[in-house]
Amino acid sequence: MLRSLWYGLLLLLIVACQLAWSISESTSCQLKLQYSKNTCGSKDDPCDEHATCSYDTTTKVVNCTCEDGYVGNGTSGNCQENTIVIYRVGDGTSTLTSAGTPVFLDEYTFTGIFVKTTSLPTTVSGSNMKLVASGTATLEGLMTLSTDGRFVMLTGYNADIGSATVATSSVSRVVGRVDKNGTIDTTTTANLSGQGIRSAASTNGMDIWFAGTAGLLYTTLGSNTFTNISATVTNIRQTAIFANQLYVSTSTGSSVRIGSVGTALPTVQFHFSSLI
Ligand SMILES: *[C@@H]1O[C@H](CO)[C@@H](O)[C@H](O)[C@H]1NC(C)=O
Ligand SMILES: *[C@@H]1O[C@H](CO)[C@@H](O)[C@H](O)[C@H]1NC(C)=O
Ligand SMILES: *[C@@H]1O[C@H](CO)[C@@H](O)[C@H](O)[C@H]1NC(C)=O
Numbered sequence: 001m002l003r004s005l006w007y008g009l010l011l012l013l014i015v016a017c018q019l020a021w022s023i024s025e026s027t028s029c030q031l032k033l034q035y036s037k038n039t040c041g042s043k044d045d046p047c048d049e050h051a052t053c054s055y056d057t058t059t060k061v062v063n064c065t066c067e068d069g070y071v072g073n074g075t076s077g078n079c080q081e082n083t084i085v086i087y088r089v090g091d092g093t094s095t096l097t098s099a100g101t102p103v104f105l106d107e108y109t110f111t112g113i114f115v116k117t118t119s120l121p122t123t124v125s126g127s128n129m130k131l132v133a134s135g136t137a138t139l140e141g142l143m144t145l146s147t148d149g150r151f152v153m154l155t156g157y158n159a160d161i162g163s164a165t166v167a168t169s170s171v172s173r174v175v176g177r178v179d180k181n182g183t184i185d186t187t188t189t190a191n192l193s194g195q196g197i198r199s200a201a202s203t204n205g206m207d208i209w210f211a212g213t214a215g216l217l218y219t220t221l222g223s224n225t226f227t228n229i230s231a232t233v234t235n236i237r238q239t240a241i242f243a244n245q246l247y248v249s250t251s252t253g254s255s256v257r258i259g260s261v262g263t264a265l266p267t268v269q270f271h272f273s274s275l276i
């Protein structure tokens with residue numbers, strides 16, 4: 001009985017962080033495993049080939065940490081090369097115009113090796129809308145990674161390819177959410193006729209802040225309504241979350257260029273505090 005309890009303890013796993021995908025700020029994750037002896041470098045070494053293995057003799061914990069440039073929980077097969085994702089508008093050869101243009105997410109490793117392309121929808125499917133972009137709107141397509149590391153958040157327009165001057169048209173604005181497997185959700189929309197949509201941020205893929213020429217707005221996945229967070233400054237470029245605090249960057253000449261928004265993650269109207 002005691003013996004089996006002891007073996008049970010040996011298997012106790014303490015996961016220090018989750019598998020992150022792509023543009024994560026942290027490039028290493030750790031996994032602590034409880035062992036009775038130092039298994040680092042032995043045939044029982046639990047760490048990935050791209051992880052460093054260390055053993056604490058006091059706590060009897062083996063610590064696997066993915067090397068710089070890799071993300072994962074450190075166990076064998078679970079340090080993946082970190083990647084960056086690019087918001088691409090158009091096919092790369094056709095001349096870009098202000099009309100509705102297809103959007104692609106191109107993923108590369110940090111050393112420039114192509115991983116994959118994810119195409120955003122150009123037709124409506126069920127409650128998933130189209131997500132296209134203007135080929136000439138230079139301040140759009142500003143993506144973020146959800147703070148839980150699971151989703152890339154991006155914005156666009158529910159318009160047909162070729163739809164004229166899409167960024168000032170009356171079509172609905174769309175927030176897209178894409179996970180590491182390329183599963184796309186474009187069910188979140190806003191009626192912001194005439195207004196440009198530029199960026200979105202999220203904690204968990206469900207709570208969403210998005211921004212553009214009509215201000216900083218809060219919504220939830222699948223909603224077609226929003227709460228207006230902007231009290232004064234409305235010409236917003238990027239919104240992003242760092243260390244559980246919501247931030248914005250705004251247009252040239254604005255009283256706030258980079259600002260924090262209230263405290264933590266407001267879902268009601270706030271004045272922005274200028275940081276620079
Ligand atoms: C695990 O190892 C990494 C580097 O190898 C170190 O930074 C970290 O502090 C260690 N964590 C624990 C809990 O020992
Ligand atoms: C490490 O991550 C992999 C892939 O996500 C998962 O299958 C495995 O269970 C994780 N290991 C632990 C100990 O959590
Ligand atoms: C992605 O695919 C893997 C393997 O098919 C699966 O285990 C995992 O749950 C998927 N992740 C998401 C977020 O759907």
Ligand SMILES: *[C@@H]1O[C@H](CO)[C@@H](O)[C@H](O)[C@H]1NC(C)=O
Pocket residue numbers: 191192193
């Ligand atoms: C969108 O907003 C405009 C202007 O406020 C309004 O006229 C129009 O009916 C709205 N459209 C939808 C689909 O709610």
Ligand SMILES: *[C@@H]1O[C@H](CO)[C@@H](O)[C@H](O)[C@H]1NC(C)=O
Pocket residue numbers: 192214215228229230231232234
């Ligand atoms: C949000 O509120 C600001 C300040 O009242 C206003 O200028 C802006 O038009 C509003 N945005 C939307 C989308 O209603």
